[in-house]
Amino acid sequence: MPDDSRHSSAASAEAAGSALPLAGLRVLDLTLARAGPTCVRHLADWGAEIIRVEPPGASDALGGARDGFDFTNLHRNKRGIVLDLKHPDGHAAFLKLAETADIVVENMRMQVKHRLKIDYDTLSARNPRLIYASISGFGQTGPYSTRGGVDQIAQGMGGLMTITGEKGRGPMRVGIPINDLTAGNLLALAIMMALYEREKTGRGRYVSTSLLEAQVFMLDFQATRFLQKGEVAGQAGNDHPVNTPMGVFPSADKPINIAASSPKLWEVFCRVAGREDWLTKPEWKTVEGRTKDRSAVNAAIAEVTRQQPSEYWILKLEEAGIPCGPINDIREVFEDPQVQHLGMVWQIPHETLGQAGVVRTPINIQGHTPGIRRGVPGLGEHSDEILAEAGLGAEEIAKLRANKVIGG
Known part of the structure; x- marks a missing residue:
């Protein structure tokens, strides 16, 4: 039939x-x-x-x-x-x-x-x-x-x-x-x-x-950096070209992305990380200063984030309103509950x-x-x-x- x-x-x-x-x-x-x-x-x-x-x-x-x-x-x-x-x-x-x-x-x-x-x-x-x-x-x-x-x-x-x-x-x-x-x-x-x-x-x-x-x-903005200021952008790896901190950081189990570069987010992040002392460092008070001293900022953050697993940080940072997320492979993308x-x-x-x-x-x-x-x-x-x-x-x-x- x-x-x-x-x-x-x-x-x-x-x-x-x-x-x-x-x-x-x-x-x-x-x-x-x-x-x-x-x-x-x-x-x-x-x-x-x-x-x-x-x-x-x-x-x-x-x-x-x-x-x-x-x-x-x-x-x-x-x-x-x-x-x-x-x-x-x-x-x-x-x-x-x-x-x-x-x-x-x-x-x-x-x-x-x-x-x-x-x-x-x-x-x-x-x-x-x-x-x-x-x-x-x-x-x-x-x-x-x-x-x-x-x-x-x-x-x-x-x-x-x-x-x-x-x-x-x-x-x-x-x-x-x-x-x-x-x-x-x-x-x-x-x-x-x-x-x-x-x-x-x-x-x-x-x-x-x-x-x-x-x-x-x-x-996009990498082009207008040149068109308006003559800046020729180079490679920045996992870091944002001009904003810090914004990039990949280690945790106890897997790397995560964290974006906390604005003045408000930086202040909240320091408190969540238990490092209010970072707020008193003169060279880290502005995004320009943090970007200039990026290697030191990233290293300091990494020492803190690697002490807890990724889920801990994602939960804590999300509760504080700080953009963050896991770094998934393709299998994990399609297993993600939001993607599903x-x-x-x-x-x-x-x-x-x-x-x-x-x-x-x-x-x-x-x-x-x-x-x-x-x-x-x-x-x-x-x-x-x-x-x-x-x-x-x-x-x-x-x-x-x-x-x-x-x-x-």
Whole structure:
């Protein structure tokens, strides 16, 4: 007998998706790697209809396979089509899809979309309401515009590796692909702005960002230290660049983070630590003085904090209103009661894995409950139905398949 429960569950999920804020929007997803898919994941999780367009024989660079941990985390809630954009018939089919799309997202090298004739000018001529969104390594114009870029290259070029890690240890990358993720987040924000504008003008817009722009933006106050005072920040390890004490301190069992640099928090911290005498030291009365004498301040605090276990200090400091917290490994993150309360894990159905854990959207909108409506699409899994929806007849679709323009 057919598994009616599975079909009922899928129908229920689709119905729930129809009530989400982005329901009714159609997105053509031409992205690969991580930055572009990060953007599209926001749209997918909040109800947009995503059509992932892949070339014949596609494989993703992440995770090693379509059932790898990266691919499953990035490509849930989508349908998939295989389409050869280099073939005239494949190009024509894509143009037909673009005529009814609201958004196209891509993160090819700048010149590739023009070579394939799927750039904004080409598509918007057929669909003036289209919002076309791009991520590149270094920008759509300028001397580096034709270069390919990856996250770590942008970390280096954008200054992050010179302010990460301990002094004297040499450049250090951040442990997550921060520019891929930030660029994807920013592009999703740009799409929302363009959608809002379209409500007023009736016309779409070309929006873009890059890994380098994302990284320079993320330098934040470290950048303005230079722009306003000429200060070139260096590596500060686990310490805050300019505030003391704020960093990692030992306890009897494991290190903890403590942030007590403001005048009020410093005074409270000294009393909780049982070291009111620190308040009388002239050189430690200001945050500037404590930062100048940071090694001595940190050493003095460490002598106190290592006498009790981490839970003792976290309880005492929290009661006193001092920000603090444990330093968790990844397993401990997902065992944390607050993380579990927040429901940061979704389970997605997967053809070969059965169920796969992925990280849920971090966005919360009162009255809406996003979730998994679809698992990860197989390569070209929905090619025929997507083209049929675009108006192609059965014979046309069969011809495209025979000519290997589509797959799945």
